[in-house]
Amino acid sequence: MSENIERVKCLIIGSGPAGYTAAIYAARADMKPLMYTGMEPGGQLTTTTEVDNFPGYADGIDGPQMMMDLQKQAERFGTEVRIGMITEVEFSRKAGGIHRACVDNSKWIEAESVIISTGATAKYLGLPSEQRLRGGGVSACAVCDGFFFKGQDVAIVGGGDTAAEEATYLANICRKVTMLVRKDYMKASKAMQHRVENTANIDLRYNTEVDEILGEQVVEGLRMINNKTGEKEEIAITGFFVAIGHKPNTEIFKDWLDMDDTGYVITQPKTTKTNIPGVFASGDVQDKVYRQAITAAGTGCMAALDAERYLAEIDIEEDIQKPQTKPETV
Ligand SMILES: Cc1cc2nc3c(=O)[nH]c(=O)nc-3n(C[C@H](O)[C@H](O)[C@H](O)COP(=O)(O)OP(=O)(O)OC[C@H]3O[C@@H](n4cnc5c(N)ncnc54)[C@H](O)[C@@H]3O)c2cc1C
Structure with a gap:
């Protein structure tokens, strides 16, 4: 394996409520998740002062504080949280194939499963x-x-x-x-x-x-x-x-994942599975209807469980993949 390539079981892209909830579940299932936070560590809630509707906070909670709590909880079970942006991906189309993601245009990570929680940005x-x-x-x-x-x-x-x-x-x-x-x-x-x-x-x-x-x-x-x-x-x-629209943060996935006409990732009904085996999507990046912290967290949980079941059922390729060709049809 090249020195510059690291291999993980579960790579989580994005550090909002979806990413951190996925991390909590994946870490507790011993998947040793690695998370890259992106440019906005903590996600959209770090831009608001008061979150009043997240269950469990009887008196409401400051948005950035809530995200620090979620980070601590994810780290408590062994999630590794790193600052960095995923700038390119190369997904395998084969079940059990290894996916690759490039961090800050320099370092490549290999992952047996990937959870995409990159959110959507309000215009x-x-x-x-x-x-x-x-x-x-x-x-x-x-x-x-x-x-x-x-x-x-x-x-x-x-x-x-x-x-x-x-x-x-x-x-x-x-x-x-x-x-x-x-x-x-x-x-x-x-x-x-x-x-x-x-x-x-x-x-x-x-x-x-x-x-x-x-x-x-x-x-x-x-x-x-x-x-x-x-x-x-x-x-x-x-x-x-x-209320002039949102832009899902899916630019780097557009050649790989099925998306709707506004760029939201399409997941299979009642799951977080995308069209690529081993790649899951949770949170606002795949939800243009609800866009709430609690729904993002809920689908983050689903993504970790889907990834865990996928890894339990599949034989993972041992060899390092060559860069994949992009799917002909998505
Ligand atoms: C001002 C405001 C107030 C809100 N108040 C509430 C509220 O009170 N209650 C409520 O339930 N909801 C609220 N929401 C909505 C809530 O914030 C979102 O529904 C929720 O944050 C979505 O979570 P998420 O994890 O899907 O994505 P986000 O929170 O959007 O997080 C996305 C993450 O992905 C990362 N990322 C993006 N691209 C990359 C990349 N290429 N590589 C690595 N990382 C990447 C970003 O850095 C970020 O960490 C509010 C939203 C806003 C804008």
Whole structure:
């Protein structure tokens, strides 16, 4: 074996709730998992202050603290956590084949099984005021943060199904929801449009964009602009929700794994199995419906159990693989 190649039973890519839960289960099953954290150790929850809906924390928990707790728990059973980015993969198409992953464009790891937990990144508008007020009333997750704005006035931007769903979710909690749609129509399904239009406390504004989110430390208002007339209007709000989509972090897997048209990894129903034997996917990277820490953790557990069963049932190749050719059909 070349000095620069290391062989492990279970490689976990990503250190969010899915990756750490997979690590806890894999380590307790004696699979000696090796985890690479990626650029955001701890994942998306490290960008939020308060997590109120993860079972077990009666008083809520600070997002970064929760992820440090998960890391400690995974390490307690022997998970090795390393800072590093997987920059390339070469998967084997054969059951029992060895998969390869390159760390930071330099070192190759060989793995008998791989758990992909690379998450999805919320898209933001890119306004300086939006970035400044993230955690101060700007959020990309209505289900996560809507509760903090109970009885208050909020705004949401986006015109797809997720935006429509999140607007109606917020309308149940908040006093008033102003919904900004850039075009003169919504991309959301007719049924969702109908729900939005028929919700009394949603103020739907077509042809409307965000000019500025107002407030220094916390959101205090919103300046909107009508992109047809150029007319500007300011409203008072305390919460601003961005619902313009997510980008799953799957670029390096695109030549290997089956994905849907938006880049989410497709797993076999009720499992975390991908189209490649021995490669499993858990968390937001394969879930565009729920995108919650608890669902990510749940599928992380499933991935470790699926990997453990796979390794128990399969004869692993002993020889080091040559780089695989990419699958002809995925
Ligand atoms: C602001 C905000 C607040 C939220 N609040 C809540 C909440 O209160 N409650 C709740 O349940 N959910 C909340 N969520 C959603 C929750 O954070 C996600 O559902 C959850 O983090 C998904 O977990 P995951 O493990 O799938 O991925 P992520 O948490 O996205 O983690 C992905 C990991 O993969 C790593 N990675 C990516 N690419 C690579 C690579 N090439 N090599 C190595 N590593 C890589 C990243 O560094 C990261 O560690 C919130 C999300 C946001 C953005």
